[in-house]
Amino acid sequence: MSGAPFPVRPTCLEIENFRGFRGACSLDFAQDLTLLMGECEAGKSSILIAIEWCLLGTRIVSSTSTGIAERGDWVLANTEATGETRVTLTLVVEGGTGKLTRTRMLDAKRNAPDQLELTLPGEQVLTGSEVEEWLEWTGMPNWDTWKQAFAQHQESARARITDQGDRSYLIASMLGLSDYRDLSAMLKKVKPKELEECAQETLQHLAEDQQRARQAPQQEVNGIQASLQRLNVPATQAGDAELELRRKALITDALPVGEAIGLSAEQLPHQDWSATEVHTWGAGWRRQVDAHLTPLRQELGNLEGNIRSLTSSHEALNPKRVALADARQQLEGLRSKHGSPQDLRVQRETIAEELSALREQRREQGELDSLLREALGVIKAGGRTDQCPVCTQDAGGLEQRLQERVTSGGDDVIQNQLDQLASRDSALSSQLQQLEQAQATFQGTEDSLASLEKTLRGQLPPGTQEEAGVTELLAALLAQKVRLEKTINLADENLAGMTGKLEVLGLLLNLRAARERAEHRAGDLSAMPQFATLQDKIDEAAGFACDLIALEVMARELEEEQSALQIQAVNQSINHYMAIISPGFERVVSVHQKHTATKLIYQLVDNAGENLTGTLNQGALNSLSLATFFAGAQFRVKQGLPEFLILDDPVQSLDRAHQEGLARAAKEFSKLAPVIVACLPSHFTRELERLRSTDDKLYKVHGSDPIQFEEL
Incomplete structure (x- = not known):
């Protein structure tokens, strides 16, 4: 960017899903004066605020940044919108026109950044901070200048x-x-x-x-020595020899731990490190060890789970095999005693046929007995017991024969046969149920055993025999478990003592420095290089x-x-x-x-x-x-500089004469720079209509859904 700024001004506004605007609409601005006229809640102020948001972003709705308390809870996006919020401002710029577009994504959080894009003549496209820099270069306002000189x-x-x-x-x-x-x-x-x-x-x-x-040059030394005394390091022992001993001990203790848990050489202390270097390294030792111990602890937990699972599967095999043998023996015994289930079903089918035949025979016998009783009744009613009531022929002893036939008990014989067959069928049913239950028990036990054997085979290496494989695998897993436990315990023991050892090392380092400072004369402090710097x-x-x-x-x-x-x-x-x-x-x-x-x-x-x-x-x-x-x-x-005025309901507390004067002032200034006014229908708006020229635009804003503009 070079050269002097160009007086930028707006010519068109496109709004989509902004505040009261659901959907998209556009509005052209006049070269001189644009009047937006409408009733309350028609959307007039929202049009002006859309211009502000496009130029200045979300800072316009914060009561803290704007100093306008009424804006503290403002929501920019239309609450019923199903798409993103977008405002595009067409600007007259040097060399033609440009389009400034600010977009806010649907459901964006209050503090989420907007998307900002500017298309300039020659298809040059700026985004984000590039747009902010361009606006500043052209002399477009910040918020303070905007509210004092533009709106x-x-x-x-x-x-x-x-x-x-x-x-x-x-x-x-x-x-x-x-x-x-x-x-x-x-x-x-x-x-x-x-x-x-x-x-x-x-x-x-x-x-x-x-x-x-x-x-008190010795006070610091005495304080450190007292702290070491509490950690069982007497003052007579707290010297360079003890410091060197502690340095070597920390390194010696850390090396086997680092090797056991797999630390690289760069993560381990070196024998030639100074006590200060070892102390600095020790501050991050716990973090390094914990980072490697975490997967080892997980591995140990998985290993213990595998051992428990393998042991449980193996120990469950023998009881299950014994249970299978018992189930097989019981099944074979029942088959030997009662026959196969198929034989029992055939016998029951035969009995069922016999029962059906006997029930039919009993029905026929009942019908015959009923006829004989009717005939006996007729004979007795006729008074002649030796004559057939049908053909009137002599039939000596007919009544007696009929009586004997009725009381002969043929029906009882059939019932006895039915009872015997039903009892036999019930016994066969009980035997069949025992066989089927024994068969189900055997089958279930066999399936359970097969599942256990399959699970166990899945835990064994391929090609190994069951018993030998289980024994070898358990031995290997237990050995691995012991090694892991040993490594973890070694690291835990090291960490448990590391804090105290580092504290002693740090105190010994501080003591050495304090003794060096105490050896200097207090009056010589100003001569030290650090003091001069x-x-x-x-x-x-x-x-x-x-x-x-x-x-x-x-x-x-x-x-x-x-x-x-x-x-x-x-x-x-x-x-x-x-x-x-x-x-x-x-x-x-x-x-x-x-x-x-x-x-x-x-x-x-x-x-x-x-x-x-x-x-x-x-x-x-x-x-x-x-x-x-x-x-x-x-x-x-x-x-x-860029200049265009925004007037939002400017007639507050103004009477008729002052509204006329304001209309004349706005019209006069519009010859210098564009003026955009939003106002309720009033004497002010009627005066602007009277003063209207061909370079002005007057709109009536309708607050319907969607909001509409009617150019007057």
């Missing part, structure tokens, strides 16, 4: 003149002093005075430490702090000098727009500088020098805020 927010309509910080920032920008003010603010953040004081405080602490060293750094920091303070003062003085040259032009611009918006306002507005110990504060006063922001009513405050707003934007236009 009149309905939530904070008067903040630019009632808030001291916002007012001073805006007036400084109008005076062309924003660079000086930014430099001064940046230097204040460095806090050079605190830096200088910190340097002096450090020197004071050093002097105090030196004094303490003169008074520290002194140089502190002097350098103090000098830097002084330079920063001088630079801050210079920036403030330059701001003061330059502001005196520009104040008259700024006063004229503010009063010009104030006269348009509020024709009956009789006081003259002036910018007044107020000096403090650290900065310049700008106030708006009247021709008597009285502070205006503390005496005006709400309507006058709004008028003055808008006049200052237009004046600041006019300054940016004169500087060749």
Whole structure:
């Protein structure tokens, strides 16, 4: 990027799934003035906020970063959207038009970053931080500049003149002093005075430490010796010989552990390492050992599980084989005694046929007996017992014969046969059930044994005999288990004692250093190289702090000098727009500088020098805020910087006359730079319609679903 910035301005807005907008829609902006007119909740403000989000991102919805409390809980995405949220702003840029697109993925978390893309003339495409750099290079605003010089927010309509910080920032920008003010603010953040004081405080602490060293050079040594005494290292023993002994012991103890658990040579201590190097290495020893012990412990657990499984399978074989032999013997005994199940089923089928035949015979016998009883009744009713009641022939002794036949008991004989056959069938059924149960027990035991044998064979090496293979495998697994347990126990024992050994080694190292320091004369501390280096750094920091303070003062003085040259032009611009918006306002507005110990504060006063922001009513405050707003934007236009104004419900506390004046001011400024206004239908909007030119666009916004625009 090279050359001067180009006055960028928007020409079209495309919105998709943003706040109240479900789906996609687009809106063209006029070259001069664009009016968005509609009832409450029609979506007017959301259009302006969409422009803000596209340019500035999610910082516009944070009450902390914006200073607008009403925005603390805002949600950007449409709550009923099924796709991503996207806003595209078509901009007039140097060489043609560009498209700036900001996209937020569906269900993105509140702090998730947006996707940012800019397409420039010549198909050049920028993304992410490249877009941010381009916007900064073209002079597009940050949030502070946006809310003070680009947008009149309905939530904070008067903040630019009632808030001291916002007012001073805006007036400084109008005076062309924003660079000086930014430099001064940046230097204040460095806090050079605190830096200088910190340097002096450090020197004071050093002097105090030196004094303490003169008074008690042996105190540190005594304290370390007392700590060693508690660890069973007497003062007479706490010397270089003990330090060397402890160094070698740590190395000697660690080497077999490292080899056992598979540490590389680079991870093990070397015999030629100093005590300091060994102590540094020891600080990470536990972590290294634990990292290798974890898989070994897992391997041991798996090994123990395999041993238990193999032993359990092998021990379960013999009882299962005995159970199978018993089941086979019981089955064969029942077959020998009762025959096969098939024979028993054939016998039961034969009995079933005989039972069926006897039941039929009993039925026929019953029918015959019923006929004989009827005939006997007829004979007795006729009175002649020796004559056939059918053919009337003589039949001597007919009644007696019939009576004998009825009482002969043929039915009882059949019933006895039926009972005998049923008893036989029941016995056969019981025998068949015993055989089938014995067969099922045998089959189940046989299957269980086969499963155990299969499991056991799966645990044995291929081609090995069962008994010998189990014995050999168990012996190998147990031997491996012993080796693992030995390795793990060795490492655990080493770690258990490592903490105490390292503590002693560290104390011995500290004791050696403390004794060396105690041997120096306290008065010689300032001659030590470390002390001289520290002194140089502190002097350098103090000098830097002084330079920063001088630079801050210079920036403030330059701001003061330059502001005196520009104040008259700024006063004229503010009063010009104030006269348009509020024709009956009789006081003259002036910018007044107020000096403090650290900065310049700008106030708006009247021709008597009285502070205006503390005496005006709400309507006058709004008028003055808008006049200052237009004046600041006019300054940016004169500087060749990007400028377009956003007015969101600007008629708060303004009566009919002031609304007419505001419409004239907006129309006049639109000849310098585009103006985008969102407002309820009012006298202000009717006046804008009256003043409308061919370079203006007026829209009526309908808050239906989807939101619609009707160009008037």
